[in-house]
Amino acid sequence: MKTKIIFIFSLFLTFLNATTIQTDKALYDYGNGDTTIQVSFTDMNGSQQDWVGIYPAGASYEFENVVAWKWTGGVVDGSLNFNLLDAGEYDARAFFNNSLTKEAEYTFSIIGEAPVIPDVNLTTDKTTYLNTETITANFKYMQGNATDWIGIYPAGASYEFENVIAYKQTGGDINGSLTFEDIPVGDYDVRAFFNNSLTKQASTSISVITDPNYHEVELTLNKNIYAQNELVYVNYNYMKGNQTDWIGIYPAGASYDFANVIDWKYTKGNIEGEMSLGGFPGQDELKGFTPMPGLEAGDYEIRAFFNNSLSTVKVQSFTVTEQNVTSTMYEDANGSISPDWIHVSGIYPPAYYNGVVRLRARWVSSTTNTSEYTLPFDTPNSTQNVLELDVGGVGRWTPHFSIGVIVQTTDGHRRMLWDSYLNHYNVKANKQGNVLSFPTYVELQRNTANSRKHFRVNVDKYLKILEPNNKVISISAFFATGGDLDNIKLSSH
Numbered sequence: 001m002k003t004k005i006i007f008i009f010s011l012f013l014t015f016l017n018a019t020t021i022q023t024d025k026a027l028y029d030y031g032n033g034d035t036t037i038q039v040s041f042t043d044m045n046g047s048q049q050d051w052v053g054i055y056p057a058g059a060s061y062e063f064e065n066v067v068a069w070k071w072t073g074g075v076v077d078g079s080l081n082f083n084l085l086d087a088g089e090y091d092a093r094a095f096f097n098n099s100l101t102k103e104a105e106y107t108f109s110i111i112g113e114a115p116v117i118p119d120v121n122l123t124t125d126k127t128t129y130l131n132t133e134t135i136t137a138n139f140k141y142m143q144g145n146a147t148d149w150i151g152i153y154p155a156g157a158s159y160e161f162e163n164v165i166a167y168k169q170t171g172g173d174i175n176g177s178l179t180f181e182d183i184p185v186g187d188y189d190v191r192a193f194f195n196n197s198l199t200k201q202a203s204t205s206i207s208v209i210t211d212p213n214y215h216e217v218e219l220t221l222n223k224n225i226y227a228q229n230e231l232v233y234v235n236y237n238y239m240k241g242n243q244t245d246w247i248g249i250y251p252a253g254a255s256y257d258f259a260n261v262i263d264w265k266y267t268k269g270n271i272e273g274e275m276s277l278g279g280f281p282g283q284d285e286l287k288g289f290t291p292m293p294g295l296e297a298g299d300y301e302i303r304a305f306f307n308n309s310l311s312t313v314k315v316q317s318f319t320v321t322e323q324n325v326t327s328t329m330y331e332d333a334n335g336s337i338s339p340d341w342i343h344v345s346g347i348y349p350p351a352y353y354n355g356v357v358r359l360r361a362r363w364v365s366s367t368t369n370t371s372e373y374t375l376p377f378d379t380p381n382s383t384q385n386v387l388e389l390d391v392g393g394v395g396r397w398t399p400h401f402s403i404g405v406i407v408q409t410t411d412g413h414r415r416m417l418w419d420s421y422l423n424h425y426n427v428k429a430n431k432q433g434n435v436l437s438f439p440t441y442v443e444l445q446r447n448t449a450n451s452r453k454h455f456r457v458n459v460d461k462y463l464k465i466l467e468p469n470n471k472v473i474s475i476s477a478f479f480a481t482g483g484d485l486d487n488i489k490l491s492s493h
Contacts, residue, residue: 019043021052021094021104028084030112039092040079041072041104048074049098054082057089057107061100070172071146083144083174087111117141122150122192122202130211135180137190139170139202146172147196152180155187155205159198182306182313183208217304217314219247227323227493229294231279231460234302234316237272244308245269249277252299252317256310262295265468274469277302279461286465288423288439292458295320323493328384330375330478331488333357338375344479346371353484354394361401361482369400369481375488380408380474384490385459387478392448394484399445401482402437405459408473415479416459420444431466438462444483452486458493 024038037054044050053069055061067090070080087110094104121140129135135152142148151167153159165188168178185208192202215238222233232249239245248264250256263277278295280286297320304314331338337357341350346362350373362371387405404417415435421427422439424446429438442455460472478488 017043019045019094019103021092022106023092023108026108028108028110030084030087030110030114032112034110035084037082037084037092037108038079039082039106041094042077044072044076044078044094044103045096046074046076047097050074051095051098052080053093053095054085055091055093057091059091061093061102063100068143069145081144084114085110086114120192120202122190122204124190124204124206126206128207128209129183130214131183131185131208132211132214135183135190135206135208136177137180138177139173139192140175142170142174142176142192142201143194144172144174145195146170148172148192148194149196150178151191151193152183153189153191155189157189159191159200161198182311185210219302219304219314219316221302221316221318224318226295226318226320227325228297228320229278229292229458230320230493231276231458231464232295232302232318233274233276235272235274236267236304239267239271239304240306241269241271242267242307243269245304245306246308247275247277247302247304249295250301250303252301254301256303256312258310262300263293276460276464276471279458280465282464282468286429286439288426289441289443290439291441292456292461294458297322325491325493326384327388327489327491328381329487329489330377331357331485333486340375340378342374342376344372344374346373356390356394356484356486357488358394358396358484359401359480359482361398372479372481374406374477374479376477377475380476381490382474384492385472385475386456386491386493387459387475387489388454388456388491389488390486391442391444391453391455392484393450393452393486395449396484398448398482398484401445401480403444403455403478403480403483403485405475406477406479407459407463407475409463409467409470410473411467411470414463414470416462417479418444418455418457420446429465436463436466438465448484456491 020042022040028034039052050072051069053066055065059065068082089109092106093102118141123138125136137150148170149167152165153163157163166180187207190204191200218237220235245267246264249262250260254260265275265282299319302316303312333356337352343349348360351358359373361369364370400421402417402419407414407416418438418440420440420443442453463470
């Protein structure tokens with residue numbers, strides 16, 4: 001008995017929550033001045049693609065039988081207005097989520113002779129525009145479908161949708177206006193269409209000419225051919241000044257899908273400026289053991305875009321080729337170590353040991369390493385900014401040390417260091433004064449006693465993680481606070 005009561009109560013609740021649909025009149029009469037059908041609904045699904053359609057009475061549910069329809073826009077209880085149709089009997093039907101499964105239905109009739117509906121009227125506020133101006137298209141007597149639309153075509157082009165330069169839907173407005181921006185120089189037809197069709201209802205012609213004060217976007221690269229893994233410096237000018245204007249690298253010829261973007265950055269409202277691409281993505285935070293990015297050999301394109309769009313406004317091509325790496329060796333520990341080492345602090349001086357330079361850490365309270373060693377370069381190196389060296393491999397483990405370089409940048413003197421200690425304690429890249437500290441993509445300290453590891457970082461790429469607009473001018477010295485190190489050098493790329 002209890003089960004039966006629950007079942008009946010469930011049916012009662014279902015009945016209470018059933019979707020309903022009804023028109024404001026059961027009979028509309030053109031002779032009485034009726035012009036609009038108001039369709040009210042309750043308990044819709046709440047989907048943006050719930051919809052209400054008007055069918056000839058008794059017609060099957062195929063969409064081709066629909067004589068008028070509109071989305072509910074996610075409204076659960078509400079109403080929609082439709083223009084009065086030809087005389088006859090009709091069903092107003094409710095559907096959920098773009099389906100053809102009827103949820104509710106209401107039948108109504110229309111009598112009398114419909115007045116003549118004026119042809120669609122389409123005008124623009126001007127016939128000739130500068131390419132920096134906004135085009136306003138004014139329309140009257142559209143059908144009132146959510147998917148009625150206005151499109152801009154090259155003058156005389158056929159009606160295939162691939163010929164559309166720009167378009168917007170009217171959103172169900174019968175009378176109104178739409179605006180278009182960034183239309184290229186040329187002659188165009190502005191055309192009006194009903195209900196997602198390609199049957200033209202009205203057309204008007206316009207021309208777009210060059211604004212004498214307008215400048216095309218300029219993209220200038222620091223060179224046209226790069227070595228693998230090099231940074232690409234891009235100078236841009238005449239961007240639009242939106243915070244979300246952006247510039248990105250694509251493989252040459254790739255489609256504009258954002259999935260094809262290799263690296264990109266916003267211009268952040270700047271009309272002109274410089275950015276570097278091909279390094280660490282500016283939108284991603286550097287984490288420990290993150291491999292250093294770089295471009296492989298191949299053909300690429302720098303593409304500029306306005307305001308988060310995927311419509312390119314300028315393209316500049318470049319090539320990455322496999323090129324021989326050139327290096328300057330500063331310490332090879334070949335039988336002895338460089339006499340240029342400076343013992344800055346700590347108990348033990350730099351020492352040669354079994355084919356490496358041994359730099360010993362000095363620990364205070366087992367937590368702080370106070371030793372430091374510097375290897376100055378005879379001449380600051382302004383052409384090679386990739387730091388390379390080998391770590392470990394002589395049977396000794398130094399639990400905590402850092403390695404780094406002293407750098408002159410466009411914003412002044414910097415000390416840049418890499419420390420696996422940051423990885424161990426999940427410390428992010430950070431800046432304190434002119435000291436920039438980074439986690440390492442290679443473990444420098446643990447498990448290095450019996451296996452040598454190679455460490456290689458592009459100093460300029462790392463600089464831009466913490467100072468995106470800064471640039472390396474030269475590198476004047478290497479420094480470390482410990483470790484068994486060998487083959488310390490700067491390389492070209």
